[in-house]
Amino acid sequence: MNILDENIPKPQRQLLEARRQAVKQIGVNIGHKGMLDEAIIPLLLTLRHPTFFSRDSDFYKRDLCHNDYCLVHLAVQKSESALFIRRLLRHPAFKTRADRMGKVIRVSRAGISFWRRHQSKEDHVEWE
Numbered sequence: 001m002n003i004l005d006e007n008i009p010k011p012q013r014q015l016l017e018a019r020r021q022a023v024k025q026i027g028v029n030i031g032h033k034g035m036l037d038e039a040i041i042p043l044l045l046t047l048r049h050p051t052f053f054s055r056d057s058d059f060y061k062r063d064l065c066h067n068d069y070c071l072v073h074l075a076v077q078k079s080e081s082a083l084f085i086r087r088l089l090r091h092p093a094f095k096t097r098a099d100r101m102g103k104v105i106r107v108s109r110a111g112i113s114f115w116r117r118h119q120s121k122e123d124h125v126e127w128e
Contacts (some may be wrong), residue, residue: 001047002089003030005040005054008081014084015082021089042067049097053085068105070100073077075108088112091125 004013004025015126016023027033031043044050051070052059060073076084084107091112094100102117111126 002085002126003047003050003052005052005056006033006035007055008053009078012081012085016085019082019086021086027088041066041069049101051089051097051100053081055080055081057106060104062104062115062122064104065115066101067102067117070097070102071104073104073106075106087127092127110128 001021002021004023006025006027008025010104013023013025013028014027015061026029026040027037031040031091037056040052043053043063045068046064047069051072053072055074055078056076058072064071072085074081074084076128088094088105088107092113094105100113103114105112105114111124113122113124
């Protein structure tokens, strides 16, 4: 399940839906409007292996790694959110849900940086 933070613009969510990408958005069809960041992690833990996409850099912290979810910080322009979500979900290293679980990921034009659970150094992969 792919979950979008409230800070992903509605037109970007609609682009993903138009491309048949299954997504739910905080405040639209999951959680509630104005949901605090502190309440998002407990919500994710009630879902089955979600990948959460946000533009909030507070979600890119190594200590947030958990085997039951994936967090993705989109360090791109608001208008590029859908494009980079789709690029990440098609990238060979992150294509399946199993590939993403336990990771905290930062997506940027330069590439993909990520933390894994129980790992002391940040990894980086290039776009393909």
